[in-house]
Amino acid sequence: xxxxxxxxxxxxxxxxxxxxxxxxxxxxxxxxxxxxxxxxxxxxxxxxxxxxxxxxxxxxxxxxxxxxxxxxxxxxxxxxxxxxxxxxxxxxxxxxxxxxxxxxxxxxxxxxxxxxxxxxxxxxxxxxxxxxxxxxxxxxxxxxxxxxxxxxxxxxxxxxxxxxxxxxxxxxxxxxxxxxxxxxxxxxxxxxxxxxxxxxxxxxxxxxxxxxxxxxxxxxxxxxxxxxxxxxxxxxxxxxxxxxxxxxxxxxxxxxxxxxxxxxxxxxxxxxxxxxxxxxxxxxxxxxxxxxxxxxxxxxxxxxxxxxxxxxxxxxxxxxxxxxxxxxxxxxxxxxxxxxxxxxxxxxxxxxxxxxxxxxxxxxxxxxxxxxxxxxxxxxxxxxxxxxxxxxxxxxxxxxx
Amino acid sequence: xxxxxxxxxxxxxxxxxxxxxxxxxxxxxxxxxxxxxxxxxxxxxxxxxxxxxxxxxxxxxxxxxxxxxxxxxxxxxxxxxxxxxxxxxxxxxxxxxxxxxxxxxxxxxxxxxxxxxxxxxxxxxxxxxxxxxxxxxxxxxxxxxxxxxxxxxxxxxxxxxxxxxxxxxxxxxxxxxxxxxxxxxxxxxxxxxxxxxxxxxxxxxxxxxxxxxxxxxxxxxxxxxxxxxxxxxxxxxxxxxxxxxxxxxxxxxxxxxxxxxxxxxxxxxxxxxxxxxxxxxxxxxxxxxxxxxxxxxxxxxxxxxxxxxxxxxxxxxxxxxxxxxxxxxxxxxxxxxxxxxxxxxxxxxxxxxxxxxxxxxxxxxxxxxxxxxxxxxxxxxxxxxxxxxxxxxxxxxxxxx
DNA sequence: TTGGTTCGGCCAGTGTCCGAACAAACCCTT
DNA sequence: AAGGGTTTGTTCGGACACTGGCCGAACCAA
Numbered sequence: 119x120x121x122x123x124x125x126x127x128x129x130x131x132x133x134x135x136x137x138x139x140x141x142x143x144x145x146x147x148x149x150x151x152x153x154x155x156x157x158x159x160x161x162x163x164x165x166x167x168x169x170x171x172x173x174x175x176x177x178x179x180x181x182x183x184x185x186x187x188x189x190x191x192x193x194x195x196x197x198x199x200x201x202x203x204x205x206x207x208x209x210x211x212x213x214x215x216x217x218x219x220x221x222x223x224x225x226x227x228x229x230x231x232x233x234x235x236x237x238x239x240x241x242x243x244x245x246x247x248x249x250x251x252x253x254x255x256x257x258x259x260x261x262x263x264x265x266x267x268x269x270x271x272x273x274x275x276x277x278x279x280x281x282x283x284x285x286x287x288x289x290x291x292x293x294x295x296x297x298x299x300x301x302x303x304x305x306x307x308x309x310x311x312x313x314x315x316x317x318x319x320x321x322x323x324x325x326x327x328x329x330x331x332x333x334x335x336x337x338x339x340x341x342x343x344x345x346x347x348x349x350x351x352x353x354x355x356x357x358x359x360x361x362x363x364x365x366x367x368x369x370x371x372x373x374x375x376x377x378x379x380x381x382x383x384x385x386x387x388x389x390x391x392x393x394x395x396x397x398x399x400x401x402x403x404x405x406x407x408x409x410x411x412x413x414x415x416x417x418x419x420x421x422x423x424x425x426x427x428x429x430x431x432x433x434x435x436x437x438x439x440x441x442x443x444x445x446x447x448x449x450x451x452x453x454x455x456x457x458x459x460x461x462x463x464x465x466x467x468x469x470x471x472x473x474x475x476x477x478x479x480x481x482x483x484x485x486x487x488x489x490x491x492x493x494x495x496x497x498x499x500x501x502x503x504x505x506x507x508x509x510x511x512x513x514x515x516x517x518x519x
Numbered sequence: 520x521x522x523x524x525x526x527x528x529x530x531x532x533x534x535x536x537x538x539x540x541x542x543x544x545x546x547x548x549x550x551x552x553x554x555x556x557x558x559x560x561x562x563x564x565x566x567x568x569x570x571x572x573x574x575x576x577x578x579x580x581x582x583x584x585x586x587x588x589x590x591x592x593x594x595x596x597x598x599x600x601x602x603x604x605x606x607x608x609x610x611x612x613x614x615x616x617x618x619x620x621x622x623x624x625x626x627x628x629x630x631x632x633x634x635x636x637x638x639x640x641x642x643x644x645x646x647x648x649x650x651x652x653x654x655x656x657x658x659x660x661x662x663x664x665x666x667x668x669x670x671x672x673x674x675x676x677x678x679x680x681x682x683x684x685x686x687x688x689x690x691x692x693x694x695x696x697x698x699x700x701x702x703x704x705x706x707x708x709x710x711x712x713x714x715x716x717x718x719x720x721x722x723x724x725x726x727x728x729x730x731x732x733x734x735x736x737x738x739x740x741x742x743x744x745x746x747x748x749x750x751x752x753x754x755x756x757x758x759x760x761x762x763x764x765x766x767x768x769x770x771x772x773x774x775x776x777x778x779x780x781x782x783x784x785x786x787x788x789x790x791x792x793x794x795x796x797x798x799x800x801x802x803x804x805x806x807x808x809x810x811x812x813x814x815x816x817x818x819x820x821x822x823x824x825x826x827x828x829x830x831x832x833x834x835x836x837x838x839x840x841x842x843x844x845x846x847x848x849x850x851x852x853x854x855x856x857x858x859x860x861x862x863x864x865x866x867x868x869x870x871x872x873x874x875x876x877x878x879x880x881x882x883x884x885x886x887x888x889x890x891x892x893x894x895x896x897x898x899x900x901x902x903x904x905x906x907x908x909x910x911x912x913x914x915x916x917x918x919x920x
Numbered sequence: 921t922t923g924g925t926t927c928g929g930c931c932a933g934t935g936t937c938c939g940a941a942c943a944a945a946c947c948c949t950t
Numbered sequence: 951a952a953g954g955g956t957t958t959g960t961t962c963g964g965a966c967a968c969t970g971g972c973c974g975a976a977c978c979a980a
Contacts, residue, residue, distance in 0.1 A: 127542075127562075127563070128538065128539045128542045128562050128563060128564045128937095129534070129535045129538040129539055129542075129937095130535065130936085130937060130938085130966095131535070131936075131937070131965085131966050131967055131968095132966090132967095133530070133535065133538075134530045134531060134532070134534065134535055134936095134966095134967065134968080135966085135967065135968095137529065137530035137534075138529045138530055138967090138968085141528075141529045141530075153926095153927075153928090154927075154928065155926075155927055155928075158928095161528075161529050162528070162529060163529045163968080163969095164968060164969050164970075165927085165928070165929090165969095165970095166928090166929080166930080166931095166968075166969070166970080167967075167968050167969075168928090169928060169929065169930095170967080170968085186976090187927095188977090189977095189978085190925095190926080190977080190978080191924080191925050191926070191977070191978055191979085192924085192925040192926025192927065192976080192977060192978075193925075193926045193927040193928075193974095193975060193976045193977060194926085194927075194976065194977065195926080195927060195928085196927080196928080278878070278879055286879075286880075336762070337761055337762045349846065351846070351847075353754060353759045353761070354757070354759060356755070358754045358755060358759070358847070359848070360738055360754070360847055360848025360849060360883065361737070361738045361848055361849055361850040361883065361884055361885070362848055362879065362883050362884045363848070364848040364878075364879040364883045365846065365847050365848040366846065367845040367846065367848070367877075367878045367879065368845060368846050369878070370845060370876070370878045371841065371842050371845055371846070371876075372838065372841075372876065374776065375775065375776065375777075376776075382878065384875075384876065437773065440772065441772050441842055441846070442846070444768040444769060444771060444772055445750065445752070445766065445767065445768065445769050445772070445842070445843070445846060445847075446752075446759070446761055446766050446846075447760070447761025447762055447763055447764070447765040447766040447768075448761060448762055449762040474785075475771070475772075475773065475785065476768075477679070477765075477768045477770070477771045477783065478679055478687075478763065478765040478768065479687075482761065482762065482763050482765040483762050483763045484762070529968095530968095531935095531967085531968060531969090532934090532935055532936055532937095532967075532968070533935090533936095535935095535936065535937080535967095536935085536936070536937095539936090539937090554958075554959090555958075555959060556957075556958055556959075559959095564937085564938095565937065565938050565939075566938095566939095566958085566959065566960085567937075567938070567939085567959085567960075567961080567962095568936080568937055568938070569959090570959060570960065570961095571936085571937085587945090589946090590946095590947090591946075591947080591956095591957080592946070592947050592948080592955080592956050592957065593945080593946060593947075593955085593956040593957025593958065594943095594944060594945040594946060594956080594957050594958040594959075595945065595946065595957085595958075596957080596958060596959085597958085597959080
């Protein structure tokens with residue numbers, strides 16, 4: 119498919135080939151197992167073309183034949199599936215208190231999922247880079263041990279990330295102007311694959327877009343539920359990052375002019391009134407999880423002050439959600455992070471409030487749901503980002519190994 | 520250029536051809552007059568290919584040779600320019616008190632610009648449709664009289680417009696569920712060109728993107744300054760309309776919980792605190808323009824209450840702008856409508872307020888400016904929309920006439 | 921065994937782009 | 951005035967990718 123947008127770059131045959139390879143690859147991903155004839159019939163490509171494309175994909179070991187159909191009229195079809203085995207995509211997530219690493223194969227199957235503690239709040243950027251590089255190296259060597267070629271690494275960082283992958287500022291980590299992508303590439307000795315750095319909410323929404331129950335939905339907004347609140351925005355099927363990469367910073371939009379002070383110095387910011395910090399006064403990040411569990415316990419027990427607080431936070435969250443629904447009209451707003459365990463109590467209030475504040479009827483067709491991807495969503499999104507670049511036509515070819 | 524996104528549609532040669540024709544056409548638009556050799560050098564296309572593409576464009580009369588260069592070493596180049604003469608693109612704008620019609624040629628030259636009064640607030644949709652159709656017919660016959668082929672018509676309507684072009688609700692016009700695109704096509708007797716209906720802010724931002732001083736900027740937000748306030752959002756070079764087409768409804772985001780009641784029933788909406796209604800208590804739309812002129816006069820005279828009011832509205836507007844800069848990080852926010860004459864007083868306060876409320880430094884690189892396109896911006900945007908479809912590869916060919 | 925059906929490979933044909941060679945037109949130098 | 955250098959735009963053959971049609975292979979049903 120050629121959408122031929124602004125870019126001055128002209129098209130040629132390789133583009134056609136790449137586009138069609140990607141079409142076939144996506145079809146196999148979505149409809150595996152399927153035959154060449156299925157692909158031809160559904161995509162409109164000629165049978166001969168499909169055969170050629172599939173042969174190419176098999177050469178690159180992106181696709182594999184798995185056997186023949188039986189008990190059907192006519193010649194049996196050779197079925198095709200995505201071949202996950204020779205490649206791996208790696209996602210990392212840096213957080214205040216832990217690092218998460220996820221690797222998936224081409225089909226999206228999770229190959230590993232590691233979590234290790236990490237002194238994000240106290241480590242210097244240089245120390246952090248070496249810790250991250252060490253973890254990445256271990257993941258990479260695990261992948262190469264399994265004879266997998268690494269397609270790329272994407273790192274999720276909670277903060278403002280420039281388009282080139284520099285961390286402009288990450289308040290929770292105390293970072294300013296850290297060229298994480300460059301430093302990491304240096305520390306890894308210039309590996310043969312790209313290293314990307316991206317905002318955590320942006321990667322989390324990519325994870326939802328690829329792996330979540332609303333996968334494929336063209337317009338999605340993801341809200342991170344941590345001490346900070348950030349948004350990842352997918353519109354028309356692609357992540358939208360704005361002019362400098364700073365989109366999605368909904369956490370410091372003012373929700374309540376009379377609200378509490380925010381750590382940013384302003385008052386009544388979304389994250390001050392509806393961030394997880396509302397439930398957790400402690401500053402030690404290690405205490406957040408038990409504190410949230412305690413809130414859940416009290417809410418289940420019907421503790422009135424807890425339920426009132428949850429309802430208020432839900433309403434304030436709904437005000438923030440209404441901003442997104444009014445301005446962007448997505449098909450869904452997905453709540454992530456610590457909002458997930460609290461969702462049974464937050465969602466009704468948030469949905470009601472957002473509904474009342476959205477000018478389009480019925481939230482403009484938007485549903486508000488809790489994420490089902492669990493804590494490593496941003497890391498998983500990093501892996502999704504790498505897979506996205508494959509899906510959009512940048513197909514890998516096997517190195518001599 | 521092939522971006523090969525979600526669509527299952529495969530690519531073939533016609534796509535390559537269309538993409539490259541569009542590349543050449545855009546290049547000629549931006550660099551006219553230029554030679555075939557210039558095009559080849561700048562786009563990377565082969566000289567032979569450029570010759571073939573240009574011949575095709577000349578056949579379609581989209582491009583024209585205008586003469587030879589002189590006084591230069593080497594063979595003189597035949598210069599190419601966009602040939603505006605055989606085509607026209609029409610934009611219409613429906614407002615409470617007037618209709619605007621604009622026609623432009625392929626190069627963006629304005630061919631006509633009409634404005635006629637229109638009882639939008641009182642007319643029934645059927646009456647409105649016939650009035651609009653009558654105006655459109657006059658524009659079309661004027662174009663055909665000039666031997667121009669009409670490429671399309673796009674109509675700007677202040678309200679929620681579904682993706683299919685139905686007016687879901689237009690409060691100022693009192694419309695609900697009007698299939699304007701269909702009715703208009705019917706009234707015009709199924710002409711051979713597409714008729715589109717779109718939100719006025721969405722079309723206005725397209726006008727800015729194509730004709731404004733910030734033309735080509737990939738991320739733009741436009742704010743209409745009427746009694747209602749709406750936003751048009753361009754991200755990554757294209758209009759983003761959301762899941763149902765209802766994006767940009769920033770007018771009813773709450774800015775001040777203690778603010779005045781809004782006509783939507785809520786309180787403190789952006790359009791209640793920073794809409795033009797703040798300056799104009801009258802309900803008759805014909806009184807708006809003189810009222811704004813009076814405000815300008817008083818502000819120029821240094822009238823303290825007026826200046827204070829302008830400063831307050833500017834600050835509230837800045838709060839709304841900060842929502843956009845935080846969430847979308849555009850390169851620019853453009854103020855339109857009646858904000859334009861008031862801009863000298865509104866802009867400083869709005870910029871200062873937005874700057875203080877945007878988490879990214881320096882507004883995330885965003886500039887806040889007043890539109891320079893004048894009142895017919897949305898109508899002009901309608902024409903821009905039609906031209907956009909040409910630029911993205913849907914090239915017209917001359918009918919037998 | 922025969923006929924019908926489906927699958928996938930093969931081959932010629934078409935359209936598009938690319939590289940190289942070439943003619944045309946001009947300027948500048950001798 | 952003639953010739954060399956420079957730039958432009960066309961022509962030609964080649965490469966590449968998709969298309970359509972044909973055919974053999976493999977299976978089921980009768």
